[in-house]
Amino acid sequence: MADGELRRDPASRGPRDGRDAEGAGAGAGAVNDVEDAQESDAARRRRRAQFLRELHEAKQLRDRVQPRRARAARMRQQMRMRTFRW
Secondary structure, eight states: OHHHHHHHHHGSSSSTTTTTTTOOSSSSHHHHHHHHHHHHHHHHHHHHHHHHHHHHHHHHHHHHHHHHHHHHHHHHHHHHHHOOOO
């Protein structure tokens, strides 16, 4: 299996959060739900930051490998910005 396939395969991951591994509702359920929500939010932000870093790195690599296409894209972006109305 390639590296990319491991990332996309949801079965290779564990449970999405700790609720499956722990018992559901033993006394302080509301407190655990709040902690789970904060933890999942932090995990989502970490995953998003990692994705954006990888995307930026991939764009830089593409620009280095295909300089003519990168220059054309820069020119198109500049034209869009010049013709944009505030």
